[in-house]
Amino acid sequence: MHIGIDARELVGQRTGVGRYLENLCVEWLKLPPLTPHRFTLYGPASGNISSALGRPFDSNPAEHFHYQSLPGAGGTLWEQFNLASAINRNPPDVLFAPAYSCPLQISIPVVLTIHDISFATHPEWFSWKEGLRRRWITRQSATRAARVIAVSHFTKCELIANFGLPSEQVSVIWSGVNPPLQHETVPPRPLILYVGSIFNRRHIPELVRAFSRVSRRIPSAQLVLVGDNRSHPHQDPIQLAKAAGVRDRVTVKSYISEAELTALYSQAMVFVFLSEYEGFGLPPLEAMAAGIPTVVGDTPVARELYHSASRLVPVNDIPTIANHLITLLENSQARVALLKASKALLDRFTWHRAASETLALLEQAGSL
Numbered sequence: 001m002h003i004g005i006d007a008r009e010l011v012g013q014r015t016g017v018g019r020y021l022e023n024l025c026v027e028w029l030k031l032p033p034l035t036p037h038r039f040t041l042y043g044p045a046s047g048n049i050s051s052a053l054g055r056p057f058d059s060n061p062a063e064h065f066h067y068q069s070l071p072g073a074g075g076t077l078w079e080q081f082n083l084a085s086a087i088n089r090n091p092p093d094v095l096f097a098p099a100y101s102c103p104l105q106i107s108i109p110v111v112l113t114i115h116d117i118s119f120a121t122h123p124e125w126f127s128w129k130e131g132l133r134r135r136w137i138t139r140q141s142a143t144r145a146a147r148v149i150a151v152s153h154f155t156k157c158e159l160i161a162n163f164g165l166p167s168e169q170v171s172v173i174w175s176g177v178n179p180p181l182q183h184e185t186v187p188p189r190p191l192i193l194y195v196g197s198i199f200n201r202r203h204i205p206e207l208v209r210a211f212s213r214v215s216r217r218i219p220s221a222q223l224v225l226v227g228d229n230r231s232h233p234h235q236d237p238i239q240l241a242k243a244a245g246v247r248d249r250v251t252v253k254s255y256i257s258e259a260e261l262t263a264l265y266s267q268a269m270v271f272v273f274l275s276e277y278e279g280f281g282l283p284p285l286e287a288m289a290a291g292i293p294t295v296v297g298d299t300p301v302a303r304e305l306y307h308s309a310s311r312l313v314p315v316n317d318i319p320t321i322a323n324h325l326i327t328l329l330e331n332s333q334a335r336v337a338l339l340k341a342s343k344a345l346l347d348r349f350t351w352h353r354a355a356s357e358t359l360a361l362l363e364q365a366g367s368l
Helices: 016-028 076-089 128-144 153-163 204-217 237-244 258-267 282-289 300-305 318-330 332-348 351-366
Strands: 002-006 038-043 065-069 094-097 110-114 147-150 170-172 191-195 222-226 250-253 270-273 294-297 311-313
Touching: 002 076, 016 351, 038 076, 094 351, 110 128, 110 351, 128 153, 147 153, 147 351, 153 170, 153 300, 191 204, 191 258, 191 282, 204 222, 204 237, 204 318, 222 258, 237 250, 270 282, 270 318, 282 294, 282 332, 294 318, 311 318, 318 332
Parallel strands: 002 038, 002 094, 038 065, 094 110, 110 147, 147 170, 191 222, 191 270, 222 250, 270 294, 294 311
Antiparallel strands: none
């Protein structure tokens, strides 16, 4: 079977969707040489071999992967015209679209991954233009797709309720979690870590104010925020820290290397992720895999994924957030209990399973 992949999310600095696709490709690269599948990757990066896309193709033989470079910036117009034209000229059996939308004017089946529909359920988090674009293109793409992958049961329910998709069209496939990179063992310090793009729904102001309470109890505590700031209306974590009187204890990094992130994981005592809305919520699972106890917002998807392996807190309750952070910083037994629970939980989240289930869905759609 010839499988096409919209690979534009592999180009440039990768955030959640790019890492999602990268990890699926890592597993598909392990398919035996005589696999009946061949893959064509479409992207805006120059070059004519798959290594132009970087990891994981830059260090692995990719006999059954081919790359087709298409001119353009990789946005919606590129998708609807350049990508659509390339597919219509030489159609694969099925197209995998890993990032919310797909070309609408193609004749082949599409398997589409939708990671969340915050732009539909919470339009106030987006500019009117971006929100309108996302709502229209995602709804049209979901209706057009032969199969839709939802990354959680929560997201599946939202797709059915908001887009009117039939239940049988939507399959839930949880993402995987990579084991942590090897790092030099160092004693953890009272460092609270947040990793993820900064959105309004992730309650950075409440986190900073809760941290100011923590710092009064534990003066050596530090807060590190890692992630691209995509808040709308704009939130400035540095100004928030100044207002809370903890500017000298808060560090903000928009983007760091894997080695730098691994070093932070090795030093942190607590990971915090106060999101009120996620389609999946990978960062806390990655923190668990790195051996860091987590405090997360109490939401339906958090209860679906994390169970008792994380401290669940109301995202607006600053005293409660602070109390949980203090407990985990000061009480080693509380940390050990969470990590014990998370170790059993992580067995459910493997990229091998996610890639196998996704490939099976592509095979089904491609044979329709």
